[in-house]
Amino acid sequence: MSGAQGKAAEIAHAVAIVAEVDKSRIDTRMEQGWIKKCAETPEESIRLAKESMERKEAMSIAYHGNIVDLLEYASAERIHIDLLSDQTSCHNVYNGGYCPVGITFEERTRLLQEDQTKFRKLVDETLVRHFNAIKGLVAEGTYFFDYGNAFMKSVFDAGVTEISKNGRDDKDGFIWPSYVEDIMGPMLFDYGYGPFRWVCLSGKHEDLKATDRAAMEAIDPERRYQDRDNYNWIRDAEKNQLVVGTEARILYQDAQGRIDIALKFNQLVREGKIGPVMIGRDHHDVSGTDSPFRETSNIKDGSNVTADMAVQCYAGNAARGMSLIALHNGGGTGIGKAINGGFGLVLDGSELVDDIIRSAISWDVMGGVARRNWARNEHSMETSIAFNKEKNGSDHITIPYLTDDEAVKRAVEKYVK
Numbered sequence: 001m002s003g004a005q006g007k008a009a010e011i012a013h014a015v016a017i018v019a020e021v022d023k024s025r026i027d028t029r030m031e032q033g034w035i036k037k038c039a040e041t042p043e044e045s046i047r048l049a050k051e052s053m054e055r056k057e058a059m060s061i062a063y064h065g066n067i068v069d070l071l072e073y074a075s076a077e078r079i080h081i082d083l084l085s086d087q088t089s090c091h092n093v094y095n096g097g098y099c100p101v102g103i104t105f106e107e108r109t110r111l112l113q114e115d116q117t118k119f120r121k122l123v124d125e126t127l128v129r130h131f132n133a134i135k136g137l138v139a140e141g142t143y144f145f146d147y148g149n150a151f152m153k154s155v156f157d158a159g160v161t162e163i164s165k166n167g168r169d170d171k172d173g174f175i176w177p178s179y180v181e182d183i184m185g186p187m188l189f190d191y192g193y194g195p196f197r198w199v200c201l202s203g204k205h206e207d208l209k210a211t212d213r214a215a216m217e218a219i220d221p222e223r224r225y226q227d228r229d230n231y232n233w234i235r236d237a238e239k240n241q242l243v244v245g246t247e248a249r250i251l252y253q254d255a256q257g258r259i260d261i262a263l264k265f266n267q268l269v270r271e272g273k274i275g276p277v278m279i280g281r282d283h284h285d286v287s288g289t290d291s292p293f294r295e296t297s298n299i300k301d302g303s304n305v306t307a308d309m310a311v312q313c314y315a316g317n318a319a320r321g322m323s324l325i326a327l328h329n330g331g332g333t334g335i336g337k338a339i340n341g342g343f344g345l346v347l348d349g350s351e352l353v354d355d356i357i358r359s360a361i362s363w364d365v366m367g368g369v370a371r372r373n374w375a376r377n378e379h380s381m382e383t384s385i386a387f388n389k390e391k392n393g394s395d396h397i398t399i400p401y402l403t404d405d406e407a408v409k410r411a412v413e414k415y416v417k
C-alpha cells in the first residue's frame, strides 16, 4: 500500500480496500488522513466497504493482512469487485517486495534474512494462489489490470505459463492487459499527456498555490475530456491535501500544456512573484522509458523491446540544455526490464530558460508521440499530423504509410518461401 490508492479512490468517489501486511504503513497513512478506516479481517473489510457503498460515501479502507487472504475470501464468498489491481513491490519480488501468505510481516523479515531458499519457495506459492484468486474473480466479472509493478511477469516467473498470452513465454505479453495497453497508452500517452511535475524550491506553500492557479489558467477544459480531468485535478489539488512533504505537484499535461505552464511559471519567477521552480516528470511517461511490460506495452510494431526511445530522449534533453539529465535502468518494473531517461529544469526566470522550455519539452514529449505514431497508434498519428500543421515546417514528424495488413501478409507468403 502506498496510500495513493486510498486517496485516489476517495477523489474518484469510490470505495476501496487496500491490503497491507505492514501495520506501520497503515498507521502513517491514517495519521496523514490518506486512509480512513482499518480492518483486521477480510470479513470486516468487506462489511465496512458494503456499509459505505450503501451510504454512497467515498471510503478508503486498509485491510491489515495479506492480499491473497482477502482475495481468496472474496472469491469464496462470491463478493463482486468492480476493479482490481496489485501494487505490491513485485519489481523486487524475492528481496522483500512481496510478502508470502501464511506468515506475518515480522516472520517474513526474519525468514528473508535466515532462509532465502524457503522464502523464494513461499513467494512462488503465494503468487500462484494470488493468480488463481484473481482468475476466479475475473470469471465473475471483475476487471483486473496490471499496475506496472511486474506482477504478471512475477506470476509467470513463478511457473504459471497460463498467464502468458502465447502460453509459452513472456514475449507477447500476458492474458490481462497492463494498464498502459488498455488505459494510459490509448487515452493519454498516445496524445502526449503524461505526468508533468514541479517543485517550489522556496519551500513556500504560497508559491505552490500560485503555481496551481497559473497551471489552471493555462488549461482549456473544453478542449478534450483529458483536459477537463486535468483541470479538475489541479483545481481541487489544494482541497484534496496532496502534499505530505516537499511543496510539489504532479499534473498530467501534453507537450503544449507542459510548455505553456512552464513558461507561465518562469514568468512568475522573473516578476519576483514566486521563488525558483524545478520542473520534471515521472519516468512513467510518453517518451522517457522503454519498458515492454509497462510504458511501451502499447507500442505494437516490435520496437517496444528496444531501448532507443529513452536514450534519444535523454541525449536530446542534454543537448537542449536541461539542468539535470538521467539515464538509468529499472525504474518501476525492475532492473533489466526498463531503461529510463529523465530530466529536471530549474526555472530561474531567465529568457534563456524560456528558450530551453520551448525546445527541450517539445523534444521530451513529442519524441515518444512520434515513436507511437510510427507504431501506427491512432491518436499518436492524429497528434503528429496536428503537430506538423502547427509547426509548419519548423519541426516535423514523419507519418507512417498505412497498408492493408492482409495484402502484406499475402505478398510475403507468395514471395518469401
Ligand SMILES: NC(=O)c1ccc[n+]([C@@H]2O[C@H](COP(=O)([O-])OP(=O)(O)OC[C@H]3O[C@@H](n4cnc5c(N)ncnc54)[C@H](O)[C@@H]3O)[C@@H](O)[C@H]2O)c1
Residues within 6 Å of the ligand: 001, 002, 019, 020, 021, 022, 025, 065, 066, 067, 068, 087, 088, 089, 090, 091, 092, 097, 098, 099, 100, 101, 147, 148, 149, 150, 284, 331, 332, 333
Ligand atoms: N504505475 C505506476 O505509476 C507506479 C507508481 C508507483 C509504483 N509503482 C510500482 O508499484 C509497486 C509498489 O510501489 P510502492 O511505492 O507502493 O512500493 P512499497 O514497497 O512502498 O509498497 C508496497 C507495499 O506492499 C506491501 N505488501 C507486499 N506484499 C504484500 C502482500 N502479499 N499483501 C499485502 N501487502 C503486501 C508491502 O508491505 C509494502 O508496504 C512497485 O513495483 C512500483 O514499481 C507503479
